[in-house]
Amino acid sequence: MRINKHLLPVLAATATALAGCSGGSGGSGPSSADRPDIPLAGTHWAIDSLTVDGAKKAAPAPAPYVEFTPDGRARGSAGCNGFNGEATVDGDTVTVGPLTSTDMACTDQGFEDAFRDLFTGKLEARLDGGGDRLTLTAPDGDTINLSEQAAAPLKGTKWNVETLLEGQTATSLPAGSRGRPHLTVGADGTARGNLGCNNFTATVKVDADILTFGSLAVTRRMCAQPQNELEQKLYGTLSSGPVTYRIEHRALTVTAQDGSGFGARATTP
Numbered sequence: 248m249r250i251n252k253h254l255l256p257v258l259a260a261t262a263t264a265l266a267g268c269s270g271g272s273g274g275s276g277p278s279s280a281d282r283p284d285i286p287l288a289g290t291h292w293a294i295d296s297l298t299v300d301g302a303k304k305a306a307p308a309p310a311p312y313v314e315f316t317p318d319g320r321a322r323g324s325a326g327c328n329g330f331n332g333e334a335t336v337d338g339d340t341v342t343v344g345p346l347t348s349t350d351m352a353c354t355d356q357g358f359e360d361a362f363r364d365l366f367t368g369k370l371e372a373r374l375d376g377g378g379d380r381l382t383l384t385a386p387d388g389d390t391i392n393l394s395e396q397a398a399a400p401l402k403g404t405k406w407n408v409e410t411l412l413e414g415q416t417a418t419s420l421p422a423g424s425r426g427r428p429h430l431t432v433g434a435d436g437t438a439r440g441n442l443g444c445n446n447f448t449a450t451v452k453v454d455a456d457i458l459t460f461g462s463l464a465v466t467r468r469m470c471a472q473p474q475n476e477l478e479q480k481l482y483g484t485l486s487s488g489p490v491t492y493r494i495e496h497r498a499l500t501v502t503a504q505d506g507s508g509f510g511a512r513a514t515t516p
Contacts (some may be wrong), residue, residue: 282338285372287315291496292381292393294325297361299389307358309407309426309514312396313366314496321366324409324512325359327351327425341370341383351419365391399497399513401453406430406499406511408443411480414506421473428481430501430511432458443477444470449485458501459489484508 294311297304306326313323321334321343328351333344343366370383370391379395408428410417420428420443430440438451438460445468450461463486470478484490487503494500502508 284336285339285341285374287334287336287341287372287381288317288319290315291396293396294323294362294391295394296392297358297365297390298392299361299365304358304361309512311358311362312497312512313393321346325362325366327356327359329409330363336372339372341372343367343370349419351422351425362391365389396497399494399499401492401494401499402432402434404431405514406440407514408481408509408511410510411477412500412502412506412508412510417510421477424474424477427474428477428509429514442481444468444474445478447482447485456491456493457489458492460485462486480507481509 292313292315294306294313296306311324311326313321315321315334319333319335320331322331323329325348328349330346330348332346335342346363346367348363365385366383368385370385373382373384374380375382381393381395383391383393406429407426408420408430409425410419412418424443428441428443430438432438432451432453436450436452437448439448440446442465445466447463447465449463452459463482465482484501484503484507487505487507489504490508491502492499493502497513499511499513500508501511
C-alpha cells in the first residue's frame with residue numbers, strides 16, 4: 248500500500264499524542280504523589296491478626312489496638328506493652344518511626360514481637376469494607392489486619408483496668424494481673440467487676456462526670472501478692488466517695504479526690 252507523503256506529518260503527530268496518552272507510567276492512573284492522604288488521623292483500630300510469611304497469627308485477648316492521633320503519632324497496645332511513636336501519612340503510605348514502649352514482663356510476647364517487627368518503616372495502607380477495615384502491608388508482603396473501633400459509652404461497656412494513677416503518674420499493673428481487673432457500669436444503677444483477685448458488686452450513681460459507688464460487696468477469696476496490693480488500691484478508689492471519670496473514645500480514667508485512680512480501656516466486642 249502506498250502512503251501519501253503529505254499524511255506522514257499528521258500520522259507522526261497522532262502517534263506522539265497517543266504515546267503521551269498512554270504515558271510513561273503505564274497508564275495506571277495518578278502517581279502516588281498525586282493521591283490524597285489516606286484518612287487515618289483521629290481513627291482507632293483493633294488489631295485483628297498478622298500475616299507473616301503466609302501464616303496468619305490471630306490477636307490475643309484483650310484485643311491489641313492502634314490509635315492514629317491528629318498530631319501525627321501512633322499509640323496503643325500490642326497485646327501486653329503499650330507503644331507510642333511518630334506516624335506520618337503520604338498518599339497511601341504510612342511511615343512509622345521508632346517506637347517507645349513500656350517494659351512489662353509478659354507470659355507470651357510472640358504476637359507482640361511480630362507486630363513490632365511489622366509496624367515500622369514504610370507501610371502501604373488500604374481501606375476496605377466501606378472504610379472500617381484497614382490493611383497495612385510491609386515491603387515483603389507481610390500484613391497487619393485491623394478493624395475500626397467505635398467510641399464506647401460508659402454504661403454497658405466492660406472496662407479493662409490497664410494502669411494505676413497517682414496524680415500525674417501512671418504505672419503498669421503488677422506482673423501477672425493484666426486482664427483481670429475490670430469494671431462494668433450497668434444501666435440499672437449497679438456496677439460489677441473484678442479488683443484483680445476478688446469480684447465485686449455495688450450500686451453506682453452517675454451524675455455528669457461523677458461516679459458515686461455504694462458499699463462494695465466483695466467475694467472473700469484469699470489473694471497473694473501482688474494481686475492483693477492491686478486489689479486494695481482499686482477498692483480504695485471505688486470506695487473513697489465521689490470520683491471523677493473521663494472517657495476519650497475507648498479510654499476511661501477514674502480519679503479519686505486524692506489524685507489516685509486508674510485507667511481502663513473498653514474491650515472489643
